[in-house]
Amino acid sequence: MDRTILFHIFAAFLLLYNFPTTCSSRTSPNITTDQSALLALKSSITLPPDHILVSNWTTTTPSSVCDWVGVTCGKLHRRVAALDLPNMGLIATIPPHLGNLSFLVHLDIGNNSFYGDLPKELANLRRLQHIDVWLNNFSGQIPQWFDAFPKLVYLDVSNNSFSGSVPEDFGNLQSLKVLQMKYNQFTGSIPGTIFNISSLEVLDFTGNSLSGNLPTHMCNYLPNLKGLYLSINELEGQFPPGLQECSKLQSLSLSVNQFTGRIPSEIGNLTMLKELLLGFNSLEGEIPREFANLVNLEVISLHRAGLKGLIPSFLSNMSSLQEIGLAINNFSGSLPRNICSQSLVTCLIWRNKLSGTIPSEIGNCTALREIVLAENDFTEYGQEGLVSTNCDVYSFGIMMMEVFTRKKPTDEMFTSDLSLSRWVSEALVNGVTQAMDSRLIRKEEEHFFAEVSCVSSIFELALNCTAESPKNRINIKDALALLQKIRLEFLSKLSEN
Structure with missing residues (x-):
């Protein structure tokens, strides 16, 4: 027998003999692998002694990884399926070990202080359906491997410092419903491939530096789009035609760009629209009469639209x-x-x-x-x-607050949770000087306490003028009479001293 043939037969027998041994010695990823990945994440974070992860994410207790804070395991395979760590004050980089959580479906680390890049090992998590890393300090270009997640439904990388262009490959995410990339530093144009994701419901690129034109008929392949948010960019060209094809659109935000031309009459076909923001562009013409069809509209903003x-x-x-x-x-x-x-x-x-x-x-x-x-x-x-006097007395109350606080209702300190009226109301409880204009009264003045008492009475009157229900507001004539009374009482206290 030829020696070469004999050699190959002998080698084949060796392979057959060793094959079972080789297979049996291999170890598959398991819950221990997941535990190691999570502990690697914990070790990358600088935690204060009283942080919940210090005492909870530990192997010194008999509890399972599946019982750790922010960790959810699948019922069948008992592997980590969800990692939810939002709003926990975590400062760290993401270790590559996180890519070993091979059964992970849901990842939420939003509103922390993670920084650096997203490691390429995360591309191994092919089961991922939900990725939320909003409000962190990630930087650099957005990873090109996001298309490695064929089942991805939700992606939010908002409020970070990502830069560069938006990857063309995002168009491969054909299961995606929500894509939020607002308030980063993206440049270039929006890839046309994104407008081919027929499952997309929310597209948000607010607050970047994106430029170029939008596709002529970008809604052709977006039958499910409900929210289109492109404000505060450098987009240009004619007001996007074909928007009427986005029949389910509820929010359209295109403010602070460089769009030109008339608002097309076809916008009246968006009968489900609730929010329309088109201000700070270079439009022309009049408000189309077809706006009358937008019966569900709640907010319309056309400031400085031309x-x-x-x-x-x-x-x-x-x-x-x-x-x-x-x-x-x-x-x-x-x-x-x-x-x-x-x-x-x-x-x-x-x-x-x-x-x-x-x-x-x-x-x-x-x-x-x-x-x-x-x-x-x-x-x-x-x-x-x-x-009417209801409107008149309300304005009178606001005016008094503005004069004695030196604040306007539109001041940036006031939000949906804190209005000028509420601020003044809280100051009456916690100390009226907190809301007073510091230039009006000084502690070293001789009549300081009399002046504070006077302003306090004026604030109370102002709040009576601005009651939420017009029925509860004081009559304008009574308001003027009370203001005169406050004045006389103040003069009387000054004369006593």
Whole structure:
């Protein structure tokens, strides 16, 4: 027999003999592998002694990894399926060991202080459906391997410092429903491939430096899109045509870009729209009359959009409308008599060319909290007795707060949870000087306590003027009488001293 043939036969027998041994010596990933990956993550984090992970993520107790805080295991395979660690004050880089959590489906480490890059080993987690790393300090280019997650449904990398271009391969994520990449440093154009993800429901690139035009018919393959957020970028070109094909759209945010042209009449086909933000562009023409079809609209913001013409009367028929923002345009004529729907909270129409008188119906808007009509050419406010006393006394109360606090209701310190009225109300409990303009009263002054008492009484009156329900507001005549009484009491205290 030929020696070469004999050699191959002999080698084959050796392989057959050793094959079972080789296979039996291999170790498959298991819960111990997951434990090691999580402990590697813990060791990369600098934790204070009292942090929950210090005492909970440990092998010194009989508890299983599946019982650790933020860890959820699958019922069948008993492997780590979800890692939820948001809002825990964690500062660290992501160790490559996290890529060994091969059964991981859900990853949420949002609102921490993780930094550096996302390690390439995470591409091994092919079961991932949910990735949330928002509000951290990650930097560098967005990884090119995100298309390694064929089942990915939710991706949020917002509020980090990612830079560079948005990967074309994102278009391969055909199961994706939510893509949020707002407030990073992305540049270049939005890849056209993203507009081919037919499952997409939310697309958010707010607050980047993206440029270029949007696809002519970007909604052709986005039948499920509900939210399109592209504000605060450098996008340009004509106002995107074909938006009417996004029939399920509820929020359209394109403010602070460089779009030009007219608002297409087809926008009236978006009958499910609740939020429309188009301000700070270079549009032209009038508000299309087809806006009247947007009966579900709650917020409309067209500040500094370059628009002109009359403010459409059909805005009065939108019973869901809560905010109207039409400031810094070239609108002319008079305000529609029924401009305020029953639910209107904010109305900003300043710096236009409006004229005439303010309609009396504004005073009947029970939900209205802020109306700014300044820098128009209206007849003096209330000159013809058209504005109701409910609205009048509210403005009077706000004016008193502004004078004695040196704050406006639109000051950046006030949010949805803290208004000017609430701030003043809390100051009356915790110390009125906290809200007072520090230039008005000084502790070293002779009449300091009398002055504080006077301002405190004025704040109480102002709050009575601005009660949430118009029915609970003090009458304007009574308010003026009380203000006169506060003045006399203050003068009396000064004379006593």
